[in-house]
Amino acid sequence: MTTAHRLAIVTVIAALVAVSPATARPTAPASAETAGPTAVPAAVPPVAESVVATVPTADPTPSVTAPPAAPVPVDAPAEPAPTAVASPSATASAAAPSATRKTPTATPPPVPTPLPAPSPSASRSSGPGTTATAPASTESARVGALFSDGQHFCTASVVASPSGTFVLTAAHCLSTASGVTFVPGYRNGTRPYGTWQVTAVHTTEGWQQDQDPDEDYALLEIAPDTTGRTVQAVVGGNPIAYNTSLTTTARLYGYPSRSDAPIVCTNATTAQSAHQRRIACPDFPGGTSGGPFLEAATGRVIGVIGGFEEGGATEDISYGAHFDDTLAALFTDVTTG
Secondary structure (H helix, E strand, C coil): CCCCHHHHHHHHHHHHHHHHCHHCCCCCCCCCCCHHHHHHHCCCCHHHHHHHHCCCCCCCCCCCCCCCCCCCCCCCCCCCCCCCCCHHHHHHHHHHHHHCCCCCCCCCCCCCCCCCCCCCCCCCCCCCCCEEECCCHEEEEEEEEEEEECCCCCHHHHHHECCCCEEEHHHHHHHCCCCEEEEEECECCCCCCCCHHHHEEECHHHHHHHCCCCCCEEEEEEECCCCCCCHHHHCCEEEEEECCCCEEEEEEECCCCCCCCCEEEEEEEEEEECEEEECCCCCCCCCCCCEEEEEECCCCCCEECCHHHHHCCCCCCEEEECCCHHHHHHHHHHHHH
């Protein structure tokens, strides 16, 4: 066979292969370079595994490769990406209990400790007032000293009444009118408004029978002077106020037995009891009993020094019985009877 014949046969075979590739597919196992995973029957092991097993790599040391992610089921909820946990801060620590507590922990209330009942000296609610010599005035002229045997021993004040003939003092000051006179506005031995005779002492049954400190007040009847004038006509009179608050501001007047001039002190009053008024005023000694508590805002008489401890066991604290319906009844009885 000539060379030309061989070339012609090869050309014909090549043409046939080009026209019918399926018939020219080799039946032998494909090489690693041409075989693909889709051309391998299901019963044949995957070509990729054969390639890995038979083809050596250039570097004998395998490279580090991250492991493949685990498959996630389609219906599984997405898991949030992990977050780095920082060390707890002061704020987070403070908030943690309230974030987790649903019901506050019950704490038993503290058992109250009974307090001792206040004593009169411990119940002071304000500081002491300032005591000074009372200046001469219309108000101080209505306050006077009670005299017996040439000495003053208690204090009284003129109160407004229909007859104009009454002064008010403490019941413990006297039990009889015999030899007792009233000198309004008395100052340093002078008697600018004269000397007035006491003719009667009016007290309540509670005082007469039991010396009830809650009824330690007395109305003294004063005789007119020789011209027929009443003491109220000369100096005026302060109205009595009943059932007022025990807590107010008052001016306290009195004639100390060791002095010939009246003294005055202004301060807040407090309740010593339901029927006793209390005031802290220094230097109110014996002789000031019966002195009036004048309501600072109105000038009305709301008490007299007396009552508890006959007006006070010390010179710095004074008391007075509350003016209630009992005194109102006494006043009505003696001024209209």
